[in-house]
Amino acid sequence: MQELLFTLDGFKPMGWYLTLVQFAYYSLFGWLEMKLKRESSRRIPMKTYFVLALLTLGTMGFSNSSLGYLNYPTQVIFKCCKLIPVMIGSVLLQSKRYGFLDVSAVMCMCVGLVFFTLADSQVSPIFDVIGVVMISCALLCDAVIGNVQEKSMKSYKASNTEVVLYSYAIGFAYLFIILALTNNLFAGVAFFAKHPVETYGYAFIFSATGYLGIQIVLTLVRTCGALAAATVTTARKAVTIALSFFAFTKPFTIQYLWAGCIVVLGIYLSVLSKRHKNFGVRDVVQFTDKIKGFVVKPKRKIITSV
Numbered sequence: 410m411q412e413l414l415f416t417l418d419g420f421k422p423m424g425w426y427l428t429l430v431q432f433a434y435y436s437l438f439g440w441l442e443m444k445l446k447r448e449s450s451r452r453i454p455m456k457t458y459f460v461l462a463l464l465t466l467g468t469m470g471f472s473n474s475s476l477g478y479l480n481y482p483t484q485v486i487f488k489c490c491k492l493i494p495v496m497i498g499s500v501l502l503q504s505k506r507y508g509f510l511d512v513s514a515v516m517c518m519c520v521g522l523v524f525f526t527l528a529d530s531q532v533s534p535i536f537d538v539i540g541v542v543m544i545s546c547a548l549l550c551d552a553v554i555g556n557v558q559e560k561s562m563k564s565y566k567a568s569n570t571e572v573v574l575y576s577y578a579i580g581f582a583y584l585f586i587i588l589a590l591t592n593n594l595f596a597g598v599a600f601f602a603k604h605p606v607e608t609y610g611y612a613f614i615f616s617a618t619g620y621l622g623i624q625i626v627l628t629l630v631r632t633c634g635a636l637a638a639a640t641v642t643t644a645r646k647a648v649t650i651a652l653s654f655f656a657f658t659k660p661f662t663i664q665y666l667w668a669g670c671i672v673v674l675g676i677y678l679s680v681l682s683k684r685h686k687n688f689g690v691r692d693v694v695q696f697t698d699k700i701k702g703f704v705v706k707p708k709r710k711i712i713t714s715v
Contacts, residue, residue, distance in 0.1 A: 413611060414615065420477075425597075426596075426600075427473050427612060429594075430601070432469075432577045435573060439577065439620075443571070452571065453575070454565075457557070458576060461572070462579035468551055468554055470547075471543045471546045479544065483540075484544055485646050486522060486650065494552030495552055497552055513675075514676070518671075518672050521669065522672065524668035573624070629641055
């Protein structure tokens with residue numbers, strides 16, 4: 410749905426206004442859910458929500474706007490590698506430590522991302538370095554937001570609905586003021602009014618499915634941690650890329666395929682590390698020694714009595 414919106418003529422500069430509409434829908438959904446659940450008390454301090462709202466705005470705003478300058482699969486493959494900044498953020502903000510497999514996963518994702526971007530720059534008619542800068546800014550915000558959410562939700566035992574409502578409602582206020590001061594608000598209103606079904610209608614479907622996804626991601630953040638949530642959402646994006654090439658006409662090169670496979674290898678290594686949390690370099694050596702001992706068995710001496 411997000412890619413479909415950007416196929417409209419003249420929609421390229423509307424990424425930030427789309428974010429404003431998306432934030433409005435999310436705030437409405439969060440308010441309705443809180444009313445249905447009869448939740449009224451706020452657990453997380455407002456100063457934390459001011460930070461979360463700013464990070465949420467950066468993540469979604471830059472991500473939406475980057476589609477005006479990049480092919481959708483390239484944007485998605487960048488978001489696949491959000492594991493990299495999330496891991497760095499976990500080390501800096503929560504003093505977490507990661508093992509051999511996690512580091513190997515990050516290296517695979519970095520290499521795959523570089524080759525995927527190089528392929529896009531060669532065959533894409535709309536490739537622009539501005540898009541790379543925008544999606545990189547979105548990833549930097551991702552590096553912080555998941556860890557802040559994890560720490561806040563565990564410390565204050567706040568519900569998913571509360572986090573969504575306050576983060577997006579405050580983010581809506583931020584963005585509304587920014588667009589009004591830069592005169593982009595009225596341009597967005599005028600463009601959306603000309604195509605209400607293709608803009609507000611598609612944005613509603615995009616936001617409704619996105620809201621459900623956010624609830625699932627926040628549950629993963631609460632129960633499994635920010636890195637595990639990033640891994641699951643990254644694996645989901647493989648289907649998104651496949652559907653993008655199937656539904657929309659765009660240039661294709663074999664370099665997309667093998668670069669994407671390197672990223673998928675990184676995802677697999679990350680998932681594998683969750684099953685073996687203490688898997689490190691020493692374990693690799695021990696595992697290799699066991700294999701050698703199994704393959705090359707010592708010959709047994711047969712002793713017979715006379």
